[in-house]
Amino acid sequence: MRMAQLSEESSISVATIKLYLREGLLPPGTRTSPNQAQYGLPHLRRLKLIQALVKLGRLSLAAASDVLDAIDSDRPLIETFGVAQRAATRVVDRASIRDAALERVDSLLGDWHVDPDGCGRYDAAAALAALQDSGLSATEDWYRRYADAALAVAEADLDLVDAQEGRSAKAETVVVGTVLGDALFAGLRRAAQQHVSYTRYAAGDAESPPAR
């Protein structure tokens, strides 16, 4: 298909597609004349993946490029995880994270086998420090239940990776699951908060539950 159709099929503007081509996120099409190129289904799929990483995953173009390179490479899966995690990390300034917050996270993680220089430990410590700074009086029980839920989700993530056939499908699952799994979980958590607050606060007051 031509650029115009690629744009229509993907609902992504020609200008944005050209940007992704220029930045090397999208491989070039097959040139059919000096001013024209043909694109195929792999382009369409890759385009949607880029858009998902950038829009929903909130990755920069540079970070999206890193994870796409990791998908296309033949690195070991555990390294691909690292690339996806680094691309989607929220913490840029590690020096500002207090040792006390890191120690608190370490005690929460208990005997988990975690890279001490990995994003997970630093991201969690930054969030924990911010929660403390903002004056929230979070309980040990709250943190513990978050860690338990995170472990359950990670087990599900790895089961999904294990269920894929071949390195490339596994790597794509690692990257897409890491980045978009955050967005999926955040959405489901909001829906669950509504459900639980309705059940606790509103159900007794309402004549009948509002229509779904």
Place this chain on the structure above:
Amino acid sequence: MRMAQLSEESSISVATIKLYLREGLLPPGTRTSPNQAQYGLPHLRRLKLIQALVKLGRLSLAAASDVLDAIDSDRPLIETFGVAQRAATRVVDRASIRDAALERVDSLLGDWHVDPDGCGRYDAAAALAALQDSGLSATEDWYRRYADAALAVAEADLDLVDAQEGRSAKAETVVVGTVLGDALFAGLRRAAQQHVSYTRYAAGDAESPPAR
């Protein structure tokens, strides 16, 4: 304290503090001369909260302003949840979300009591559509385990809110917990992914586990 000390104590630059003052995110100090004002501990705490919302929570200044207004208001808690959720939503263009993705989310949420126009349902549907578009072959089991974990986390969130005394502490917990809870969970999930992948892929090959 003066502006310079407020900047030092908070590790936030004077230029950024002035921006927050101009945008109305931080209430003005007590003027002591035409060019000078005094700030107190509430300013320091609010400043850290703003920084946490903007940096870790990735809210825009306008969105951060909305959630701070909700904390300071006397709205019902369930509304405050809505404000925090809208501020931290990732979905801007609802029209682009396919009905099929919404139906899929509805079937996943089952009998949860969810606002059909709420962010949770749309955020989850956008993530689900992006996961499908990117070609990930996610299983029903994977989605189900995410929903179960989200429900467990939401129960923990509401228990934490219930444990706070007074409207203002509850409202702050709702806002901070909603926005920073995403960041905390994302960090813990990354750590848990490391732990689970180490356990599955690396533990057998290593002479002894790498030091934590």
